[in-house]
Amino acid sequence: MRLLKFILINLFFFGLLKAPGLFLGKPIPASIVSMYMFFIVITVLLVMTITDKGAKGLFAPIAALVEDPSKALIRNIVFVIVPVVAAFVVYMQSNDAFAPPVELRSAHPAPPAMVKAYGKTFDLATLENPYRRLAKEGPVAFSALVREGGEVYFKNCVFCHGPKLDGRGHYANALDPLPMPFSGNDTIAQLQESYVFWRVVKGGPGLPREGGPSISSMPSWEASLTEEEVWKVILFIYDYTGNTPRSWK
Template structure:
């Protein structure tokens, strides 16, 4: 979010409100405001193809709004007619008639000289998991399965602490290089990876997933992703090749412990 840009747009809209602008000016103001906001107000910036798509929808919506009622239609038409016919505006009219073609030419110039953009590969971040997976020969049901060590948290805190300590070791010998010391997805290799490693501190990653889902992601890694999640790009290893099942559960519990997040639990169905 680029807060300054967003605030400037809101200020401009408040200005329009005070000027008691008519529908046409409002439509123009909203169009320009949204264009500027979408182009410069968001980080990372939208790809230009997505931006054109959004603007096309916005344009359609505004035209529909302006032409939807007879009063508004008349108000808009009157504004245009007055501007074109009234002698007081002749100077401005000539200005517009010259400025418009120049703007169009400039846009054509920009389009034809801009650097080419590499293909965008959209990817689903949290794809739907399969029902069951086989981890090193043992089947695991993702829908009904659960972390066999989680119950220790209440039943045997000392044993649970040992699992966390082992998870810590596993993390710092295997995961830290990409997911980072503070688990923000910014390890020392993260800058060379595309897509970037998951940020576990973020509320939209492990906090909204069940532990069995993480077990799937850890055990099967990038190669185990469905094609809508571009398995060929992901640098996440299939950890079943390196770690035991217990080590994978331990590191999952350590992720939650370190970040202070809680795993999502499935609600009991009665």
């Protein structure tokens, strides 16, 4: 019966991991579920085999299956089913050919040390938003700059990143992956302004390999926005979403 308990406990956790996908529409990725389950099964196994008694109780039914002559019939059935199931699983895996290749795109890949744009070279380690200091020094001028940044945003970015800055603009659902949201505290809130500057100026084509440059629809804005406009629009996206840029200081 310990074997049954073992299976039930694992099934319980499996159900727990599947629940968000089934009921809330926010699935836990299959890759994560399998990783989690692997360690859950092992942990449960460890806990149940601390004592000899426990280990024996757990494995007794399996051992009996092999050793007890009276269970020969069940054994034969099980011994046929298991290889068939294993083969079937492998078959399903290898024939899963119509799932397009899994794509991995690190959302915040490592930036280059230097960025060349606007005929200058920017050192990303020391680059700062030239207008940021105005937040304290001249709040009136600052909010005017934010407003100007907003105009830049609503003339260039709103189509994809959306009027709510949530990455759900008018044309967003034609894009894959969906445009990056700025709301929430896990995108621009995690980044320095210099990083955002690099992303805006160089766009998808400027991403390093692990950033999946081909999986981004973000254009390079270097040709269509001035340096000042880029800085202003960065001010705006932080201001509108109530985020503050990350700083290393």
